Amino acid sequence: MVLNGPNLGRLGRRQPEIYGTTTIAELEQLCVDWGRGLGLEVDFRQTNHEGELLDWLNQAADEGWPVVLNAAAWTHYSWALFDACGQLTAPLVEVHISDPSQRPEEFRHSSVVTPHAVAVVAGHGIDGYRMALEQLAAAI
Structure with missing residues (x-):
């Protein structure tokens, strides 16, 4: 699963100077293609609703599916997100288009996902998803 949190559905329109011009639909196709090249079947999803993301993580935990996660804000x-990530039995790779640790807003400098991740890929733009899928493929 490649899971994406709030506002990522606006990729290509939202702050292109930070997030680039690739749309969410284009990113989905790239992830499917990159995954195929790594022998992975990618199920790509985006939501602006925290409970929905938690349901998907619970499903991944129940099914033993590995996850690439950009939980955005x-x-x-989100301590609920921390708990959901803690239930995963297959590898989790955290990905961010920008590098939150280099952003001026201090609240972005910590992550509730990182303690559960086998790798973190940040600051590589959309290509970070390819890198995250490669990390995931190497971990399974």
Whole structure:
């Protein structure tokens, strides 16, 4: 599963100077293609609703599916997300288009996902998803 949190559905329109011009639909196709090249079947999803993301993580935990996760803003404060990630039995790779640790907003400098991740890929733009899928493929 490649899971994406709030506002990522606006990729290509939202702050292109930070997040680039690739749309969410284009990113989905790239992830499917990159995954195929690594022998992975990618199920790509995006939501602006925290409970929905938690349901998907619970499903991944129940099914033993590995996850690439860009939880966006929830990365920095959602203890429910922390708990859901802690239930995963297959590898989790955290990905961010920008590098939150280099952003001026201090709240972005911490992650509730990182303690559960086998790798973190941040600051490589959209290509970070390819790198995250490679990390995931290497971990399974």
